[in-house]
Amino acid sequence: MRKIDIEKQININATVEQVWQVFSDFKAYTEWSPTILFLTAAPQQGESTTVLLQQPDGKKMTMHPKVLQLVEMKELRWRGRLLLPGLFDGEHYFILKPLPNGTTLFIQGEHFDGLLVPLLRKMILGPTQRGFEAFNQALKRKVEEQVTMSL
Template structure:
């Protein structure tokens, strides 16, 4: 089974300014309400522990592999719950330049695995709400630093 969620926001800042905050993994604890900490600096092709906090109180530690870190374009990782195929998630941030020096942030995740139907309410509820909270916090952090 599969399920995909996505959240977008327009940030009143150039792509380079958004990337600077998004790719500064050590600084996340200072502004992000949902992605709270990276243990180490993520590198493409490697695993890095990530602490997540969902609205509603669920806090989890995951150890995803970073699939892509492309400067001013995309950050993508894939994690799993216990065993591959049970509940997997491929999370992504995509940046797109817009007119007038604005940037579109697209945050999404493709969930797959046998537990997806049982976790659909959480995915479309607290998880999607967390994406929106993160996007708003990133917008505030970037726009406030200009």
């Protein structure tokens, strides 16, 4: 199997605008994010950026994904590759969906494809998936903490 998809969702007790305000403040990730440690620049659609990631097992990696989609208060999507196309490609996405009760469904996922996917299956379904959960939980805490402080 050369393809694996993972996705994690979390309900955040805040509006999409409040979630986007924290999510899109990429320079502040160093203060709260356990997995996305650093972006060299705010993502711009069609451009590449540099991202420093840390898995829950402690492994760090630097990626240079190309931003495929950036729609304010809705979605950020990028594609990263290991060396050559078709070897190990990942299309990572973050989606914000407003819910009728004024809260936000935050979705983070990735479509993995390539020759190395079967060899990296354990990492994808283990530390990578746990990293998505950790980021989502940390974002929820940060946003809800800011909402509470502004009341």
